[in-house]
Amino acid sequence: MDQSNLTYRIFPLGDSVITIDFGNNINESLNDEVITRFNELQISPVPGMIEAVPAYSSLTIYYDAVKLRNKVSSGQTVYEWMQQMLTERLQIPPNESEKNNRLFKIPVCYNLNFAPDIKTLADSKNLSVEEVIQLHTSGTYKVYMLGFLPGFAYMGEVNEKMIIPRKPQPVNVEQGSVGIAGKQTGIYPLASPGGWQIVGRTPLKLFDAAKEEPTLFKIGDKIHFFPITENDFYEIQNSFLLQDQYWNAE
Amino acid sequence: MKIIKAGIQDTVQDLGRYGYQHLGINPGGVMDRFSAAMANLLIGNNINKAVIELHFPASVFMFQKPALIAISGADFAPTINGENIPINHPVLINKNSILQFHKIVKGARAYIAVGGGFNVPAWLHSASTHLKAKTGGYHGSALQKEDEIQYGNVDVVSSILGEKEFFVLPWKADDKWGDKKDGEILVLPGNEWSRLTEAAKESFTMTSFVITNQSDRMGYRLNNLPLPVITREEIISSGVSFGTVQLLPDGKLIVLMADHQTTGGYPRIAHVISVHHSKLAQMKAGDKIHFLLTDQQTAENLFIKQQQHLQHLRNACKFRLEEFLCAQH
Numbered sequence: 001m002d003q004s005n006l007t008y009r010i011f012p013l014g015d016s017v018i019t020i021d022f023g024n025n026i027n028e029s030l031n032d033e034v035i036t037r038f039n040e041l042q043i044s045p046v047p048g049m050i051e052a053v054p055a056y057s058s059l060t061i062y063y064d065a066v067k068l069r070n071k072v073s074s075g076q077t078v079y080e081w082m083q084q085m086l087t088e089r090l091q092i093p094p095n096e097s098e099k100n101n102r103l104f105k106i107p108v109c110y111n112l113n114f115a116p117d118i119k120t121l122a123d124s125k126n127l128s129v130e131e132v133i134q135l136h137t138s139g140t141y142k143v144y145m146l147g148f149l150p151g152f153a154y155m156g157e158v159n160e161k162m163i164i165p166r167k168p169q170p171v172n173v174e175q176g177s178v179g180i181a182g183k184q185t186g187i188y189p190l191a192s193p194g195g196w197q198i199v200g201r202t203p204l205k206l207f208d209a210a211k212e213e214p215t216l217f218k219i220g221d222k223i224h225f226f227p228i229t230e231n232d233f234y235e236i237q238n239s240f241l242l243q244d245q246y247w248n249a250e
Numbered sequence: 251m252k253i254i255k256a257g258i259q260d261t262v263q264d265l266g267r268y269g270y271q272h273l274g275i276n277p278g279g280v281m282d283r284f285s286a287a288m289a290n291l292l293i294g295n296n297i298n299k300a301v302i303e304l305h306f307p308a309s310v311f312m313f314q315k316p317a318l319i320a321i322s323g324a325d326f327a328p329t330i331n332g333e334n335i336p337i338n339h340p341v342l343i344n345k346n347s348i349l350q351f352h353k354i355v356k357g358a359r360a361y362i363a364v365g366g367g368f369n370v371p372a373w374l375h376s377a378s379t380h381l382k383a384k385t386g387g388y389h390g391s392a393l394q395k396e397d398e399i400q401y402g403n404v405d406v407v408s409s410i411l412g413e414k415e416f417f418v419l420p421w422k423a424d425d426k427w428g429d430k431k432d433g434e435i436l437v438l439p440g441n442e443w444s445r446l447t448e449a450a451k452e453s454f455t456m457t458s459f460v461i462t463n464q465s466d467r468m469g470y471r472l473n474n475l476p477l478p479v480i481t482r483e484e485i486i487s488s489g490v491s492f493g494t495v496q497l498l499p500d501g502k503l504i505v506l507m508a509d510h511q512t513t514g515g516y517p518r519i520a521h522v523i524s525v526h527h528s529k530l531a532q533m534k535a536g537d538k539i540h541f542l543l544t545d546q547q548t549a550e551n552l553f554i555k556q557q558q559h560l561q562h563l564r565n566a567c568k569f570r571l572e573e574f575l576c577a578q579h
Contacts, residue, residue, distance in 0.1 A: 055486070154487065
């Protein structure tokens with residue numbers, strides 16, 4: 001992104017957390033900026049940083065206010081010092097970090113027993129269930145951020161013809177459920193209450209506490225969905241070999 | 251240590267699992283960091299050692315070998331073999347003694363620390379139980395009847411105790427530190443504070459709000475009258491943290507606590523200052539919160555003072571403990 005066009009705002013999130021907001025927007029280039037800056041902070045954190053949390057169009061940084069107190073001149077708050085540090089950082093063009101070229105092809109069973117909301121979605125959009133599946137599997141989606149649950153990837157954007165708001169009240173959602181909410185699509189790595197419209201289910205494990213990197217996806221990944229039968233679903237679900245192929249992807 | 255009877259939700263926690271929020275893994279950890287730190291420091295532990303966080307009714311524990319413990323935070327009227335023991339004191343406990351909790355005297359969450367710490371495997375560098383992911387802490391779950399948790403050895407405990415069932419060491423920590431008037435919670439304005447109407451801003455700081463029973467380790471819902479806003483412009487999901495006060499679409503408030511999600515899309519009206527997280531953590535359904543606005547400088551100064559207080563406590567306890575143990579030799 002051209003630095004001269006980069007606009008952002010920095011604000012506090014309490015007394016030990018600070019947010020850089022690049023624009024209240026779901027936008028791929030803003031999100032690329034977030035990812036680049038996040039990667040940069042992972043490699044060379046600002047002093048006192050505890051961790052950085054990327055979202056669609058913002059980057060939130062947790063810091064150790066006690067540790068930083070000594071660096072700060074009197075009359076200045078740790079927050080102001082941090083704001084200044086980050087502003088200086090943002091003035092330097094980001095290092096051209098390695099681009100994330102990972103593309104995952106995710107199997108999804110769209111059978112009605114795994115897709116409690118696909119019929120409603122199809123009906124409300126004057127589509128057939130087949131057309132919904134066709135539209136959902138024809139897109140390439142970007143992982144804009146992870147949040148909500150361990151390994152829950154917020155992906156976008158879905159075809160305009162199938163945009164549907166989330167449910168007013170959350171219901172119980174099964175592990176692996178693939179949902180749509182607004183322009184977003186995502187997969188529940190764990191069973192959980194949730195409000196997204198469920199159109200299918202993947203047999204893949206997206207969260208595995210035993211792995212060193214316990215989530216399958218990371219920000220910036222690209223995702224394709226492809227339809228599978230119920231038999232395929234159980235075969236993949238029960239095959240360590242097939243599951244591991246995904247986890248070992250570089 | 252064996253669980254004779256399970257409490258409603260007792261979990262192993264430490265000060266939290268940081269560094270993984272970018273994967274959607276929230277930090278968790280104890281609700282009341284100050285009290286958990288105090289329990290550890292009282293017995294000479296590192297501040298971040300795993301503790302057990304208790305809610306009432308709490309579990310009943312049997313110590314299978316001698317232990318040095320401290321209980322801080324809520325006062326649930328603890329007894330050893332039926333005899334009262336004080337909180338905020340180090341206590342030596344002999345083997346086969348039973349620790350029980352009888353009623354809520356004050357507070358909502360108590361912490362047990364044990365000399366040498368509880369031995370649970372770390373998950374992503376933290377002993378905190380992640381209930382949703384069913385991992386971390388003790389087998390990823392709240393403590394159940396018959397569970398057994400191993401803990402460290404403190405060599406001289408059994409020789410000091412002899413035949414005694416327990417012994418209360420003669421120093422205590424001051425848990426009144428930094429207390430403001432009950433229910434007064436200092437907040438910093440959030441990024442979407444300006445979305446509130448003038449009347450809503452006034453009502454936010456002039457009214458007390460009752461904590462509803464829809465409150466847990468994830469967050470406290472308040473029973474405020476709906477607060478009107480000047481815009482309902484959508485907010486794209488972005489960072490939230492412990493203490494963030496969000497305005498829900500129905501105009502009610504929720505205060506995010508230790509098990510909050512990593513990001514959220516509701517307006518962030520305010521943020522409870524770090525020092526008052528502990529106070530919040532000791533409040534329960536039915537208690538009243540009165541928010542008062544403060545500024546960044548005040549919040550930071552209070553936080554730094556609190557940490558210095560813990561540092562002093564740590565040094566004082568280490569000194570007292572060493573002195574005491576030496577005198578017993």
